[in-house]
Amino acid sequence: MHFQDLIFTLQDFWKQKGCIITQPYDMEKGAATFSHHTFFRSLGSKPWNAAYIEPCRRPKDGRYGENPNRFQHYYQYQVIMKPAPENIQQMYLESLEAIGIKVKEHDIKFNEDDWESPTLGASGLGWQVWLDGLEITQFTYFQHMAGITLNPIAAELTYGLERIAMYIQGVNSAFDIKWNDRVTYGEVFLENEREFSAYNFEYADTAMMLDVLNKYYAEGCRLAQLKLPIPAYDFVLKISHLFNLLDARKAISIAERPTYIKKIRDLAKMCAEGYMENIGGAAR
Amino acid sequence: MSRLLLELGFEELPAAYLAPAAAQLKDDVKKMLEEKRLAHSEISSTYTVRRFVLTVDGLAEKQADISQEKKGPRYDVAYRDTKLTDIGKKFLDSNRVQEKDMAIKEEKGQKYLYVNIFEKGKETGEVIAAAMPDIIKGLRFPRVMTWDETLVTFARPLRWIVCLLDGKTVGFNYGRTASGNETRLHKFIHNNQKAAVSGADSYFELMSKNGIQLNQEERKKEIMAQTEALLLPSGLKILPDNGLLEMLAASVETVSVMAGAFDEKYLFLPDRVIITAMREHQRYFAVLKNDGSFTNCFVNVRDGGEENMDFVVKQHARVLFSRLNDAEFFYREDLKQPLESFIPKLKEAVFISGLGTMFEKMERMKLLAEASAGLFGYNDPALLSHIARLSKADLNTNMVGEKEYAGLRGFMGGVYLEKQGGDKKTCAAVSEHYYPNMVGDTLPSTTEGLLVSMIDKMDNLCGFFSAGDRFKPTGSKDPYAVRRQAMNIIYIILEKKLDIDLEKFIVVNLDAYKKQFGKCAEKSEITEFLKQREINYFKDKGVDYDIINAVTAPAGLNLLDDWAKAQVLMDARKKDTTDFNDRIFALSRIANIIPQDFKPGAVDVKLFEDAEEKALYEKFSAEQSKLSELIKGKKNGEAFSVISGFKPAVDAYFGKVLVNAREEAKKNNRLSMLSQLKQAFGAFADFSRIVVDRK
Incomplete structure (x- = not known):
């Protein structure tokens, strides 16, 4: 199965299960959880079923394209269903069947994982799903988002697309994944990895970044106070990515880390509370 | 007689949660059945990653009826002007008794309302159905979650419940999940297929036929x-x-x-x-x-x-x-440079917030190592300082810096040093200096490893106490495992019989903090904390609590000594309990008769009257210096036999001598003499703390 067919199949599968198929949010983020489709929509009582592919950036994980398993840019396939269907685990296993992984022919394990995102003030309980020893999905029942206790509870499924594609295609490097029968993942992303790794680790202007980080934070706070939590949240995404970049450049000492993380979390909390107010469901 | 089957089916629970919860389920059901007056025979529980299974055998078909008299409020509270008050009405209403059916009885001159209540025993199924949701809710897990709008909790979503009493469904709900007679087969092999069962036998047969191993x-x-x-x-x-x-x-x-x-x-x-x-x-x-x-x-x-x-x-x-x-990559990268070149990077790693970096910690450890001749009687402080300097370097290597291999700290340092031609003693000590992780673990195999381990742990202990209240353990909370640091220090000292001056050790360590940060904890805080841990350590090792109290009563930290004395006393107690009790009783009489505020003076032998009194004092005068030599020389067995050898003389003394004589001078003289004995024996232990059961 080609990389693009893997995505098409998942899109089709979750469409059949009643999810709207949305598109990625157009800003840098470290994980699909940061997308509006998950962050805001896990809040409040209104049902929400969505699936989307989300490009993610983790500057620190770049390896100049030299490591077959590590990259600063990759894809997650995200499913978020609220309230969590009673048979969500079965649905997930069916989705594996849909992409050609016959459950009975493999060693599948749901290994406990207490998920937590300190920057979003979010946490949940669930599993890492292992396929023949390989972690392919993070499966989480959200309990808190931006410090708010959730009800109803959303189930979040996050598929690691490159890993799954490598597994299905039997290749040892993500860059050898066949996107279709002519183009490889490496042709699309190898140069991207090299240049961004150089930027992330060597050339990023840390002074400029620290400067804008503080300005973005102030702007985010201002917007949140103006009861514009959705635009304010753009600045959560911006400063979160800047923080990750600064971290990759080792420009933030271990001692300072918690201070920055708290800033992002606090702003995310203001956004979430503002959003709850605007949609008419006050935070519990 | 009935048989109950309960199966709780859930999405995969963490492995470590299962056994304790299955055991609790059994205990709680047993407790509930007893409270609800439901006779039963055997209860058993078992588990898999996705189910708890419980059976109760020989269960009564209904609760026992109860009929009993119940006492109510006082008559003058329940009635005013011969009319029922609100209190009186409430009592009758709550017991569903009419005024005409109650009785008034007198008790110690007071009149009280009495009613007879009769409660008919309910059907077993009804009782269990009512009790079960609370039992499920009460299962304790390290973390719980909610998953449906009813907000019931469990460690992962609870998806099905089978509850059958002789094949009949016992109906109740937990959240949206209703009990029934349908279990699930294997999640992968049988696609989580539902299957009805008609009772416990049919359930176990079904599971076994489908290869699901419940045990x-x-x-x-x-x-x-x-x-x-x-x-x-x-x-x-x-x-x-x-x-x-x-x-x-x-x-x-x-x-x-x-x-x-x-x-x-x-x-x-x-x-x-x-x-x-x-x-x-x-x-x-x-x-x-x-x-x-x-x-x-x-x-x-x-x-x-x-x-x-x-x-x-x-x-x-x-x-x-x-x-x-990945591991190979880390390993080869790390070996490209000498281990010591990683030391400066310790400046980037926080030790305890507010107390600088791992580099500063390493400097303190070096300082203590340099003082090891004086502190521990160790003969090569330069070597120990060299080891202390290298001990934390591996924290910044690629291998140990990676989260998944963090548990190899120490060990990797040892490996890298060895590859780079380090001497044997240094390699072994660096490798093992995190040992022991807890009491009972393997200890470092070399003297150097033991000393660096102890220095490391003492520095952690002093650090947590110096950093402020939020790091100190309180009650059941000890997020930084400070108690374990102390227990490990005690464990090393006692296992290896290290004869060291702990208080001096603490002072030097705290001074090092003071020099670096201008602040440090009080010495007494650390010594008291260690003393309390010493008591716990002895307790864990099975020493009787009263003997612990007796041997730890003298001031200061004397772990080895206290331990040896405790062993002497425990052995004596075990060997001949009656004899031990008699001897301790005699010794405790001495301490007990001396008033707390008594100020002893010089003893005047001329004021003695009885032969027993003279004999005791002569014996004491003859043996006093020998006893104090024995105690100083830590010959604890011999010291105790000298002390307990006073028993006949002490018994004879109390048999004859009236200590609290009418004449003040004689009385004070006697108390002064006994005070000398008390003080001399008290250097061994406070015998008055030992509980003597003399029948």
């Missing part, structure tokens, strides 16, 4: 049996690992063991690196040859049948390959 011990046996069948013919065996076995058995409902191999070229990596990659990350057993040598094989357990096994094993090997590939 943890059976699963463990099965894993071991299949492993042996796979490995034995090739002369191989697994590296025994009970923790992993327990975890794997608690992660599956069916057992299929597989064995695979990784590329032999990785065998150049230290065994512990490979074991970590296999155990911590992949949950694989390591495999040894029968002669104990390490191999490139691994063993894993699969849940859900054996289809496609060759492919599955190859996939596991591939995952392991990429893990070992």
Whole structure:
């Protein structure tokens, strides 16, 4: 199965299960959880079923394209269903069947994982799903988002697309994944990895970044106070990515880390509370 | 007689949650049945990763009826002007008794309302249905969650409940989940298919027919049996690992063991690196040859049948390959530079917030090592300082810096030093200086390792106390495991009989903090904390509490001495309890008769009247200096036999002498004499704290 067919199949599968198929949010983020489709929509009582592919950036994980398993840019396939269907685990296993992984022919394990995102003030309980020893999905029942206790509870499924594609295609490097029968993942992303790794680790202007980080934070706070939590949240995404970049450049000492993380979390909390107010469901 | 079957079905629970909760379920159901007056015989519970199963045998068909008299409020409270007050009405209403049916009885001159209540026993099913939701809710897990709008909690979503009393459904709800007679078969093999059961027998038969093993011990046996069948013919065996076995058995409902191999070229990596990659990350057993040598094989357990096994094993090997590939990269990178070149990077790692970096910690450890001649009587402080300097360097290596291999700290430092030509003593000490992790663990094998370990732990202890209240343990909370640091120090000292001046050690360590940060904890805080841990340590080792109190009563920290004395007293008590009691009773009479505020003066032998009095004092005068020599020389067995040898003389004394004589001078003289004895014996232990049961 080609990389693009893997995505098409998942899109089709979750469409059949009643999810709207949305598109990625157009800003840098470290994980699909940061997308509006998950962050805001896990809040409040209104049902929400969505699936989307989300490009993610983790500057620190770049390896100049030299490591077959590590990259600063990759894809997650995200499913978020609220309230969590009673048979969500079965649905997930069916989705594996849909992409050609016959459950009975493999060693599948749901290994406990207490998920937590300190920057979003979010946490949940669930599993890492292992396929023949390989972690392919993070499966989480959200309990808190931006410090708010959730009800109803959303189930979040996050598929690691490159890993799954490598597994299905039997290749040892993500860059050898066949996107279709002519183009490889490496042709699309190898140069991207090299240049961004150089930027992330060597050339990023840390002074400029620290400067804008503080300005973005102030702007985010201002917007949140103006009861514009959705635009304010753009600045959560911006400063979160800047923080990750600064971290990759080792420009933030271990001692300072918690201070920055708290800033992002606090702003995310203001956004979430503002959003709850605007949609008419006050935070519990 | 009825039989109850309860099955709670849930999405995969963490392996470590299962056994305690299954045991609690059994206890709580038993408690409930007793409270509800439901007779029963055997109760048993078992579990898999997705179910708790409980059966109760010989269960009564209904509750016993009760009929009893119940006492109410006082008459003058229940009535005013012969009319019922609100209080009186409430009592009658709540017991559903009419005014005409109650009685008034007198008791110690007061009149009270009495009613007869009769409660008809309810049907067993009804009682259980009412009690079960609370029992489920009460199961304790390290973390719980909610999953539906009813907000009921459990460690993972509870998806089905089977509750049958002789085949009849006992109906109740937990959240949106209603009990019934339908269980689920295996999640993968049978697509989680529903299946109705008609009672406990039919349930167990169904499970067994479908290969679901409900018993943890059976699963463990099965894993071991299949492993042996796979490995034995090739002369191989697994590296025994009970923790992993327990975890794997608690992660599956069916057992299929597989064995695979990784590329032999990785065998150049230290065994512990490979074991970590296999155990911590992949949950694989390591495999040894029968002669104990390490191999490139691994063993894993699969849940859900054996289809496609060759492919599955190859996939596991591939995952392991990429893990070992990473490890090889870290290892080779780390060896490109001497271990000591990682030391400056310690400046980037926070030790305890507010107390600087790991680099500063390393400097304190060096300082203590340099003082080791004076502190511990160690003869090569320069070597110890060298070891202390290198001890934390591996924290910044690629391998240990990586989260998954963080547990190899110390060990990797030792490996790298050895590869780079470090001397044996240094390598071993760096490698083992985190040992012991807890009381009972293996200790460092060299003197240098022991001393650096102790210095490291003392520095942690002093650090947490110096950093502020939020790091100190309170009640059941000890997030920084400060108590464990202290317990480990005590464990090292007592196991290795290290005769060191702990108080001096603490002072030097605290001074080092003071120099670096201008602040440090009070010495007394640390010594009192250690004393309390000493008491706990003795308790854990089975020393009787009263003997602990007696030997730890003298001021200061004298771990070795206290321990030896405790052993002497425990042995004496065990050997002949009556004799021990008699002797201690005699000794405690001395302490008990002296008033707390008594100020002893000089003893005047001329004021003695009785022969017994003179005899006791003569014996004491003759043996006093010998006793104090014995105590100073830590000859505790002999010291105790000298002290307890006073028993006949003391008995004779109290048999004859009236201590509290009418004449003040005589009385004071006697008390002064006894005070001398008390003080001399008290240097060994406070005998008055020992509980004597004399029948």
